[in-house]
Amino acid sequence: MTTDRTHAKRRRALTVTIGIALGIGALITAFPFLWMLTTAFKPQRESVTFPPTILPQAPTLEWFQMLFTELDFGRYLVNTILVVLIGFIGLMFMAMAGYAFAKFDFRGRKWMFFLVLATMMIPIQVTMIPTYLILNGMKLTNTLLGIALPTLVSGFAIFLFRQFMTTIPTEMLEAARLDGAGEFRTFWQIVLPMSKPILAVQIVLTFISGWNSFLWPLIIASDQKLYTLSVGLALLNQQLAVNPSLQMAAASVMVIPILIVFIVFQRYVIQGFALSGLK
Amino acid sequence: MRNRLTPYLFVSPAMLLLITFGIFPILVAAVISTTNMNISAFADWNNVEFIGIDNYTKLFADPDFWQAIGNTGLFAVFGVPAIVILSLGVALLLNHSQSRFFRSLRAFYFIPAITAIVAISLVWGYLYNTQFGLLNYLFSLVGVPQVQWLSDPILAKFSVALVAVWRGTGLNIIIFLAALQGVPKEYLEAASLDGAGEWKKTFSIVIPLMRFAIFFVSVTTTIAWLQFFDEPFVLTDGGPLGATTSASIFLYKEGFRLNQFGYASAGSIVLFAIIAVITLIQLRVRRADDDY
Numbered sequence: 001m002t003t004d005r006t007h008a009k010r011r012r013a014l015t016v017t018i019g020i021a022l023g024i025g026a027l028i029t030a031f032p033f034l035w036m037l038t039t040a041f042k043p044q045r046e047s048v049t050f051p052p053t054i055l056p057q058a059p060t061l062e063w064f065q066m067l068f069t070e071l072d073f074g075r076y077l078v079n080t081i082l083v084v085l086i087g088f089i090g091l092m093f094m095a096m097a098g099y100a101f102a103k104f105d106f107r108g109r110k111w112m113f114f115l116v117l118a119t120m121m122i123p124i125q126v127t128m129i130p131t132y133l134i135l136n137g138m139k140l141t142n143t144l145l146g147i148a149l150p151t152l153v154s155g156f157a158i159f160l161f162r163q164f165m166t167t168i169p170t171e172m173l174e175a176a177r178l179d180g181a182g183e184f185r186t187f188w189q190i191v192l193p194m195s196k197p198i199l200a201v202q203i204v205l206t207f208i209s210g211w212n213s214f215l216w217p218l219i220i221a222s223d224q225k226l227y228t229l230s231v232g233l234a235l236l237n238q239q240l241a242v243n244p245s246l247q248m249a250a251a252s253v254m255v256i257p258i259l260i261v262f263i264v265f266q267r268y269v270i271q272g273f274a275l276s277g278l279k
Numbered sequence: 280m281r282n283r284l285t286p287y288l289f290v291s292p293a294m295l296l297l298i299t300f301g302i303f304p305i306l307v308a309a310v311i312s313t314t315n316m317n318i319s320a321f322a323d324w325n326n327v328e329f330i331g332i333d334n335y336t337k338l339f340a341d342p343d344f345w346q347a348i349g350n351t352g353l354f355a356v357f358g359v360p361a362i363v364i365l366s367l368g369v370a371l372l373l374n375h376s377q378s379r380f381f382r383s384l385r386a387f388y389f390i391p392a393i394t395a396i397v398a399i400s401l402v403w404g405y406l407y408n409t410q411f412g413l414l415n416y417l418f419s420l421v422g423v424p425q426v427q428w429l430s431d432p433i434l435a436k437f438s439v440a441l442v443a444v445w446r447g448t449g450l451n452i453i454i455f456l457a458a459l460q461g462v463p464k465e466y467l468e469a470a471s472l473d474g475a476g477e478w479k480k481t482f483s484i485v486i487p488l489m490r491f492a493i494f495f496v497s498v499t500t501t502i503a504w505l506q507f508f509d510e511p512f513v514l515t516d517g518g519p520l521g522a523t524t525s526a527s528i529f530l531y532k533e534g535f536r537l538n539q540f541g542y543a544s545a546g547s548i549v550l551f552a553i554i555a556v557i558t559l560i561q562l563r564v565r566r567a568d569d570d571y
Contacts, residue, residue, distance in 0.1 A: 014477065018375050025369065026387035029445065033390065035413065036402045048411040090296070097293035104286035112294055119301035121558070123506050125527045126551040129534045129544050130307035131300055136321070153296045183285045212395040214509060219535060230397045234513055237401055244405045251398035258394050266386060269393060273450050274457035 033255065039248040040064070047245040063249035073253060075225065076232040083148050083217070083228055084210035090152030091206050095199065097153075098161020099191050103173065113162075119155040124215065132219055146220045147228070151213060157202055160275060164198040165191065201272040204265045211258060229254050305551075312545035318538035327541075334545035344546065346521050347529035348553075350436065354525065355504040358440055358447075362500050363493065366448040370455030371481060385456070392449030400513035403442045404429070407514070429515050432522035439523045442510045447503065451496045458492035459485070498561050505554050526550050 039047050040063060042056040067073040100106070101113055131150050132141070140146035168191060176186045192199065217228040227235070233250050262269055312334055319326040338344050373385055391399065406413050407428035415425055428438045462485055470480050486493075508527040511517055517524035517532065524532075530550065534543035 015376050015378075018372050019380060022369070022372055022381070022384050026384045030387045030390060032399065032402045032406060032445075033394075035406065036398075039405065050411050051416050052411065052413050090293075093293040093296065096289040100286040100289035104289070106283075106286040106290075109286070112290065115294070115302060116297065119297055121555075122301060122305065123502070123551065123554055125506055125508070125530050126308060126547045127300065127304035128530065129540055129547060130304035130311065132535075133307065133311070133540065134299065134304065149296070150300045152300075153293045155297065155301065158293060158297075183288075187289070208393050212393075212397075214395070214397050230395055233395075233397050233401065237404065237513060244408070244411070247401050248405065251401045254398040255394045259390065262386075262390065262393055270385075270389065270453055273389075273392070273453040 033259075036248045036251050036255065039245055040252045041249075042245050044243050044245050047248070048242070063246045064253070066246060067250055067253060071232075071236075072224065072227070073229070073232060073250065076227050076229045077253070079144060079226060080211060080228040080230075082144050083213065084207055086145065086148035087152065087206045087210035088203070090148070091157070091202055094153050094157045094202070095161050095192065095195065096187065097158045099165050099187055101158070101162040102165035103168070103170065103191075116155040116158050120159070128215070128219065135220065141220055142223050142226060143220075144226060147213075147217050147226070148210070150216050151209070157205075160198060160202070161195070164195055168194050197271075200265075201268045201275065204261065204268045205272045207261060208258060208269070211254075308544045308547055311541050312548050314541045316541040316544075318540075320540070330541070334542050335549070337542065338545050338549065343521060343524070344529060347524045347526045350522070350524055351505060351507065351526040353436065354440055354443075354507055355501055358444060358504045358507075359497060359500050361440075361444050362447045362451060363497055365444065366451035366496070367455055367486075367489075367493065369448065370452045370459060371485070373452070374456060374459045385452075388452050389449040391446045392453075396446065396509040397513055399446060400442060400510050403438075403510075404514050407438055430519050432519050435515055435519060435522050439511045439514050442514065443504075443507065446510075447500065451500065454496055455489070455492055458489050462488050494561075494565050498558060501557060501561070502554060505550070505557070526553075 038055055041059040041061070042053070043058055043060050043062075046053055046057060097116075101109065101116075127150070135141050135146045135149065138146075140149065172190055172194075173186055176190050177183075181189070212230065213228070214230040214234070217226075217231045218234070221227055221231060229250075233247075233254055236247055236250050313329060313331055314327050315330050315333075316327045369388060373381055373388070375381065409415060409425055409427055409430070412428070414428065418426055427434060429435050466484050466488075467480055470484055475483070506527055507525040508531070511523040511525055511528055512531070515523045517528040526546075527550075530543050530546050533539045533546060
């Protein structure tokens with residue numbers, strides 16, 4: 001009996017120790033975000049003082065105002081949202097392709113699916129220059145569509161849709177067809193609602209990657225009017241290296257919506273990431 | 280007839296995009312890499328000439344290219360084990376208890392993985408600042424003089440890589456946690472009955488069972504380091520003196536700052552070959568491991 005009790009005690013002590021260590025680790029991991037948020041509200045003088053203050057002594061909203069009045073962050077925000085929305089069209093295309101691969105037998109299916117898998121292995125750096133030239137040939141450089149196009153569809157997402165949609169019972173589709181539903185109606189009213197779990201994951205991931213995308217906006221948008229938040233932010237780094245408060249306010253504008261999405265849809269985000277382990 | 284066409288209607292928008300922006304560019308890159316194409320091609324395509332393998336010979340004689348490849352190699356050699364061990368360690372610890380507290384901690388470790396790298400890099404740039412950065416302040420408390428986090432060529436490599444490690448662990452922790460769900464509880468219970476401690480159970484049962492996840496994470500992390508771009512781009516722009524110029528930064532600069540499309544394409548083909556070879560080697564090693 002006594003050995004059992006000391007054993008339980010030791011296990012409890014171990015759990016507490018691990019809990020404390022992980023708690024400290026979590027604080028360290030999250031600290032840069034905390035620092036970003038508090039600095040965003042500090043007057044400039046305070047953000048460059050030595051020693052640094054932890055919390056803003058004289059909190060101010062002037063940097064957020066400046067971003068949206070003197071600087072063009074309102075426009076960057078709209079552009080970013082537009083890029084995300086175009087991304088959702090791509091999501092629809094991928095769901096459609098996944099459905100076709102899952103539920104139809106057609107000539108060329110094998111090699112097309114092979115191409116889908118093959119694109120998963122090609123790094124962006126290899127396609128960066130030719131894609132720019134292709135977009136330039138299509139007169140799409142310096143357009144929002146051009147920014148969104150290169151990453152609009154991903155082989156991995158098509159693969160995930162296909163995997164999920166093969167589990168939809170074919171009888172249900174046949175029943176809908178017998179009732180006279182057209183193919184697109186069947187897809188819209190039966191396949192998509194039944195694919196909700198994977199759709200939710202993909203919607204959240206599409207939002208995150210569209211919102212955060214950096215390389216393509218950087219390459220394709222040469223006109224300031226087309227900058228997304230990420231490019232505007234990177235530019236701020238070069239222009240105003242002396243005003244950390246403004247920079248941190250801008251970084252907050254980019255990070256906070258993602259944090260909110262993460263908190264609300266945490267389950268889907270984590271599922272999506274765990275799925276990428278299947279790749 | 281209508282039925283025959285249906286799958287093609289469903290598949291074609293995505294396939295067209297995938298072929299245009301996924302497959303076709305590789306062929307274009309291969310072709311351009313044999314030309315002297317640069318910005319003047321936009322004015323007149325007659326300015327583009329076929330020059331065979333000149334770009335490749337020039338590339339292999341370019342010290343900047345070798346520096347970028349060397350840096351990328353260094354990042355991968357130190358970065359891959361750092362990320363794999365750190366994320367595996369944290370995942371094992373997080374999995375120690377299923378209590379509410381432990382579960383809520385997970386979110387903290389994931390957040391860096393989903394936030395914009397540009398924003399994150401700016402924040403780190405501020406932390407690293409020599410004059411008013413928080414890190415130097417903390418160091419000054421223990422008597423360490425000003426540290427040149429981003430302007431010392433050797434230290435800059437470390438500073439830039441640290442941000443990537445910090446960001447890279449979140450995703451892998453999720454993958455490891457998912458894999459840990461697959462470890463059969465009976466094994467662990469049986470080992471406990473035999474008197475095995477936590478340590479022994481972790482190293483003799485859990486880790487061997489997670490071989491596939493560890494392998495998978497190693498491969499994807501290696502590829503990610505070979506494509507390392509955003510952090511050095513924002514923090515140091517590849518400097519000081521090219522110390523943090525990764526292969527991707529080199530390609531970006533040659534391609535989009537100097538507009539040497541032909542030359543940069545040759546570089547991207549070489550990078551592609553390197554990534555392909557390393558991936559194949561890793562798969563081979565894995566297969567040998569399976570046979571055994």
